Amino acid sequence: MEQSAAIIGGGVIGGGWAARFLLNGWNVRVFDPDPDAERKIGEVLDNARRSLPGLGNVALPAEGQLSFHDTIAEAVEGADWIQESVPERLDLKQKVYAELQAHCAPDAVIGSSTSGFKPSQLQDGRENPGQIVVAHPFNPVYLLPLVELVTTGANPAGVIDRAKEIISAIGMYPLHLKKEIDAHVADRFLEAVWREALWLVKDGIATTEEIDNAIRYGFGIRWAQMGLFETYRVAGGEAGMKHFMAQFGPALQWPWTKLMDVPQFTDELVDLIAGQSDAQSGQYSIRELERHRDDNLVGMMRALGNNDWGAGALQNARDLNREGEAGLVRSIDEIEDLSQPVLTQSRVVPLDWTDYNGHMTESRYLDAFAQSTDRLMMIIGCDADYIANGGSYFTAETHIRHIDEVHAGDPIQVRTRVIMGAGKKMHLWHEMFSGERLLATGEHMLLHVDLATRRSAPPAPHIEANLAKLAEAHAALPAPEGLGRAIGAPR
Amino acid sequence: MEQSAAIIGGGVIGGGWAARFLLNGWNVRVFDPDPDAERKIGEVLDNARRSLPGLGNVALPAEGQLSFHDTIAEAVEGADWIQESVPERLDLKQKVYAELQAHCAPDAVIGSSTSGFKPSQLQDGRENPGQIVVAHPFNPVYLLPLVELVTTGANPAGVIDRAKEIISAIGMYPLHLKKEIDAHVADRFLEAVWREALWLVKDGIATTEEIDNAIRYGFGIRWAQMGLFETYRVAGGEAGMKHFMAQFGPALQWPWTKLMDVPQFTDELVDLIAGQSDAQSGQYSIRELERHRDDNLVGMMRALGNNDWGAGALQNARDLNREGEAGLVRSIDEIEDLSQPVLTQSRVVPLDWTDYNGHMTESRYLDAFAQSTDRLMMIIGCDADYIANGGSYFTAETHIRHIDEVHAGDPIQVRTRVIMGAGKKMHLWHEMFSGERLLATGEHMLLHVDLATRRSAPPAPHIEANLAKLAEAHAALPAPEGLGRAIGAPR
Known part of the structure; x- marks a missing residue:
């Protein structure tokens, strides 16, 4: 069933509401006299489209239709929910409510984004006060779930239930206050x-x-x-x-x-x-x-680390300082013995790498191998600067064999061999250990690409030379057990 | 160079400091008259060992040595840092400081965990006030980086620098206040x-x-x-x-x-x-x-979702509600047409799945395939209840081919075929699409295990029967291009 919301007042908050409804499949009808309203709401929508649909693990409904209207009367036509986000002036809000109620359906819910006014102040003097509630959201409205739902004795139970239902339906959390109070909670x-x-x-x-x-x-x-x-x-x-x-x-x-x-x-x-x-x-x-608490703190700080932000950025800086002492190198010139596989990772299994089976989850084996590939790339000269200049390696194929389990808090190390490195191709073999225990092998074929064309292209000469040097040195080692194997093939 | 910290007063805060120093390679010498101190610090250390070493991406130094001492005099022997976390009574603290200074090295830093007292109150009446600072941490001390470092004019610049250096060396962040004030900031x-x-x-x-x-x-x-x-x-x-x-x-x-x-x-x-x-x-x-901000919020809320907690738990509940409308089923009986590959995932690429190359990072392809494997397991009856009762499938081998790129905000779907399902083995083939565009294939060999013995074992009969039913139905489809291929083999 198609549902529509009228957004009265755009801006950051109104735009956020518009995005919430739209990306959850509602049609959205906007009224805002600001000539820039369409542009401003468009900017909020751009942000919302890149972040909200991927927040969960299941696709949202198809987007609703967005329309802009010149009058409140037109905007509220057929609206099931009306959200008022006009400036925080009581006289202005009361004028808007009078006009809303002259045109909207009597069973539509009118929610106010007000942070300062109590619902009784908004209901005061209205003929149908029961349809007016405070629904106070938090910026960015398209991501944060909290909505303070504040009602009065004038609101029938049916309106309150409907408000909770709709707020939940667009992925938000209605926190229904027991009493109204200045500034809510x-x-x-x-x-x-x-x-x-x-x-x-x-x-x-x-x-x-x-x-x-x-x-x-x-x-x-x-x-x-x-x-x-x-x-x-x-x-x-x-x-x-x-x-x-x-x-x-x-x-x-x-x-x-x-x-x-x-x-x-x-x-x-x-x-x-x-x-x-x-x-x-x-x-x-x-x-x-x-x-x-600790699971959550570790998970969130590691998420911040992926963005190199806040407490995660502090940890990244610390990691960088620790590398040398942990035996990790950043360039081929720092490798003492070229004839042996390169240490490309030394870490402890983080809490957020485990799953319902109680051990490191399968995708984190590839996460670890991918980080080892990144270090190997850095070691041969394909570092952040090189990538910023338009060259990189993309993985074409991966073959992982899981040999033993490992748990949060256990140390792991990855050692890497270059099986072949010539032209656009780089063929790597990672072995993951915890102490002496072999946990997994990862075989990877990568192609050097031009990031502008997104097509394969030869690497810079120094990268090809470094890769060849490692491949040649590693060729003297016995062939790894399991190299070139297909799934289901006998050992 | 070996360094040691004296921990004066155990408990949750003192124990957290002990863990910070110990897991960062320092020797830790504890004084706490509480007969339960060793047990209490042991409990904090258990929590710290499971969470802190995996917080970053580089291994920490080998743990230092932990020892318990009967007197302050013994505990502070050779200590470079002394951390006082005794109860918040000024008379008690001042008595402790007098004893500390009677025995400790004059160039050791003495940090107080006090949340209420100003450093001038702790320095008052001491012969060597310059070595006393406030170093106020936040619980859990082994994870949260913040330390409020509060000093007075009595502290020489050298002591302040050394305090900052040591706080940073154990992975924390010294926030040096400009002035002392009740309760710090x-x-x-x-x-x-x-x-x-x-x-x-x-x-x-x-x-x-x-x-x-x-x-x-x-x-x-x-x-x-x-x-x-x-x-x-x-x-x-x-x-x-x-x-x-x-x-x-x-x-x-x-x-x-x-x-x-x-x-x-x-x-x-x-x-x-x-x-x-x-x-x-x-x-x-x-x-x-x-x-x-949005990258961070999405990353953190998704991290909470992995723990089914807080805002992440709200999102998970919402995902569950959306499944049916998104075409996802939870049981083989809900599949309308058994002859076609099963839709095992319908989502949008989240912001935290992308990397420095600007596209979905390789390990998230396996994350997606693993989630599809989980759904296929659920569909054949290997659901949360079955796993709680001691049976599950572990992945033995994975082969991924990356065929096309995909970006944050793009929709992806995974369709899954059972290539073979008999006895302990389950051989799956996932294809990932964005619209009509094939992005990747995933070939996986899984083994059914007994979670008590961690060894392969036959599945329950209903699971084997459901698997056989799907394998038989899918056998009529043409063999997938790329099945059974080894890395580097010609197409």
Whole structure:
């Protein structure tokens, strides 16, 4: 069934909503008097199209239709959901609501992106207040799942259910607040941190960059996976949430923030929080929570490492420093004994490389071999600079044999032989070990390519010469067991 | 050169420091009068050993030696770094410092894990105040890089440099504060959020779980990669940080948090912050920052998805709901036409599957094929329940041919044929398409295993029967081009 959403007010937030609905198969009808609205929403959509459809592991529906309209009356025609994201002025919003309700279907849900106003303020004076809710999203709306759904007694249960259903249907998470409050919930935290941060900058304690680093190298990563209370529950250990609170209760009276109007730290409050925390996380032991936390932190920091960003960039810099001591080289001239296979990797199996069978998952064997291929490329001169100048190797074929299992925390090393390196071709043989134990072999045929034409092309002469040198030196070794084998062929 | 650290006070924080030093090759000497100290530190070390060594892509040094000592005098013998993590009572800390300094080397650095006390309070009354600094870490200390390094005028430049150097050498990030202040920087934010959260729970606005979800489904994920200011810089768009601040300035007077003692919102403050933000992030355009942010958010949310946690678990639930509409089945009985290859994957290439060559990286072809193998296993009855009961298939061999490139945002589908399925063996053939375009083929030989013995063993009869049914139906199709080929063999 085709569904449509009217987006009232474009910009970054309205554009994000438009992308959410559109990429989840809804038709989207935009009203925004800004002559640049179409361009601006187009820019948000470009970002959303590159990131949202690949977020999950299953394809989204076909995109809906996007249209722009000159009047609110036209935009809301047939809309099942109307999302208002106009500037944060109550008089303006109230004028918009009056016009929306003059034209929209009485059973459409009208959600407001407001971060500051309460739903009762938006419903005030309206003939059909029951269709108006606050649906407050977070930027980038096309990626972050949180929507604060704030309602009042004027909203019938059916409207609230429908709002939750639609928010979920576009891949978001409706957090339905029990009561309305200024700035809802999440923005109260953001505002408290913002005000505290302004003090720190003003008083010369830290710069904006230092404050950002204090967040993203520490509690920010924790908060991406557990919030405040579950994190503190883990910190409290087996003694539990009450113990944690008893430890930190006195600090409420100390000037650890400018927020000095604190609640009374009573037994009732401690019991309330400890009880809610049990209901939230009591199904896990502290040890289990610690391991979930660590799995998440490692996975996220490694994801950041792939982008060379934040805590992941710190780790990459550290890896670079460690290479020499780990026996890894960056150039053929650093290899002491050319006659032996080249050490192209020395690492420990990361937590995020294992699977439901409890061992390193098959694709990470290829991940490791591919990283070894990258190092071999670097060693023969096909490094980041060379690649930036338009040459590289693409893998054409891979043959992996899995010989033994390996688990998270185990050390692995890869040693690499050049079987053949001539013209456009590079034929490599990787062997992966944990100590003396052979885990897997990888046989790879690569072709040198011109990155401009995406076609095979000869490498630069120094690369061909280095490759030939290694191939010649390795030719004296006995042929590896399993080379050139097809799948299912007898050993 | 061997280096050693003395850990004064075990527990979660002291244990985390011990793990950091030990796993980075330092000898660690622990003093903690708690009779359970050895067990407690052992538990932290277990967690650290499974997570930290695999965090990076290069092996860490060999572990140092861990020893426990009955006196402070013995523990600090030969220590280059002494880390104090005793309970947060100033009188106790001052007593410990007096004893430390009676025995330690005068050029050792003494770091305190205190979250509340200022370094001047710890240095007060000491004969050698210059060797005492605050080095405040974040739990889990073995994974999170942030250390707030707080010093006073009493600390010589040499001590500060040495502290930074050692903190960096164990893979952490020294954030050196310009001035000392109660609770340093990060904990001021944590304390502000904690106090605000207590109000919200007390006033019945949200439960601990709702507050945690408000954090981890929204701004928490953002803060794992950009902090407060860089995030707002992006939100402000091309108009810049001044524009963002002009928009949100007035809110400082509004009751959006209980933190009402706000700084004066002057032009000077706006200029100071805008200037610092330019210095911090000015090398990127807003568009570039948006894309870095989105790359990071997608990578982290997908990492959480692998652990079925937080925002990643939300996405997994959504994927499950989408399967039917995307044409994916979960059982052989749902397959409409057995004679055709089975659709085992329909997705879009995620941002984190691409590499420096700008296309889907080779190991993600195997990741996709492995996911298709998992679905084929599920379809024949080797599902999560069956695996939990001790049977599974392990891949023995893989042969991949890369035929065409594909990029982030492109749709891909995998269709799977059973070439042979009998006894312990399962021989699969995957073809990956983007639309009509053949991207790659994957040929895989798997063996059914008994997960208890880790040896090959026959599958349950229903699995063998389902496999035979598919193999028989697919046998009528023409043999796939490239089946049974070895690397380097002519086509």
